[in-house]
Amino acid sequence: MLLELINSNQPFQWKHFEGEIILLCVRWYLKYALSYRNLEEMMMERGLKVDHTTIYKWVIIDDPQIEKRSRKYLKSINDSWRVDKRYIKVKEKWKYLYRAVDSNGETFDFMFSAKRDSLAAKRFLTKVPKAKHNKQIGVINVDKNAAYSIAFEKLKQARLLSNECELRQSKYPNNIIKQDCFGRLRNSAFHTIDFPKR
Known part of the structure; x- marks a missing residue:
C-alpha cells in the first residue's frame, strides 16, 4: 500500500525528501507515542x-492527503x-470521544465533540457511513442515551440511513468497546491531535 501511495500521481513531488521518508515519519508519529523531536533524532540515527x-x-499538511488516498485500501x-x-x-479540555467498532472488534472511525447531544x-x-470502505449498515448498537434515537430518526427521515437499518439500545453488545477503557484508539487519538508535544 505504501508503495502505491508513493507512486500514485507523485503525491510528494516538489518535496525535499522522498515520499517514503515522509510517509514513514507521518505513520510513526500517528501510530506511536513519539514527539517530533523523537522522530528528528530517529532520522538522525539513520543518517538523515x-x-x-x-x-x-508533514503531519499537518500531508496527513490529510495521505488519509484521503489510503481510504480505498x-x-x-x-x-x-x-x-x-x-x-x-x-x-486541557474535556471532550467526548465518539467511536465506532464493528462486531469483530475492529475500530473504524472516531470523532471528538464538545457536547453529548443529538446533534x-x-x-x-x-460521518461514518460516508466512508467508501463501509458497507450498508444493518444494525447499530448503542447505549441507552436518548440522543442516539433522536439522531437515528432524523437520519432515517433524511434518507441517510436505509429503512432496513436497525438501532439497538442495550449496553451489553457494546462490551467489546468497554473493554478498551484505556485502549489503542484513545492513545492514537491523543497522538493525532496533541500537537504541542514537540
Whole structure:
C-alpha cells in the first residue's frame, strides 16, 4: 500500500525528501507515542537530517492527503456496529470521544465533540457511513442515551440511513468497546491531535 501511495500521481513531488521518508515519519508519529523531536533524532540515527518542524509540517499538511488516498485500501467492515462515547481530557479540555467498532472488534472511525447531544450523535452517525470502505449498515448498537434515537430518526427521515437499518439500545453488545477503557484508539487519538508535544 505504501508503495502505491508513493507512486500514485507523485503525491510528494516538489518535496525535499522522498515520499517514503515522509510517509514513514507521518505513520510513526500517528501510530506511536513519539514527539517530533523523537522522530528528528530517529532520522538522525539513520543518517538523515530532518528538522522536527519539517516533520510537523508533514503531519499537518500531508496527513490529510495521505488519509484521503489510503481510504480505498481500507478493509471493508461488516454491517453490525457498536457506537460508544467517553469523556476524556484533550489538551486541557474535556471532550467526548465518539467511536465506532464493528462486531469483530475492529475500530473504524472516531470523532471528538464538545457536547453529548443529538446533534453530536447525528454528526457522528452521518460521518461514518460516508466512508467508501463501509458497507450498508444493518444494525447499530448503542447505549441507552436518548440522543442516539433522536439522531437515528432524523437520519432515517433524511434518507441517510436505509429503512432496513436497525438501532439497538442495550449496553451489553457494546462490551467489546468497554473493554478498551484505556485502549489503542484513545492513545492514537491523543497522538493525532496533541500537537504541542514537540
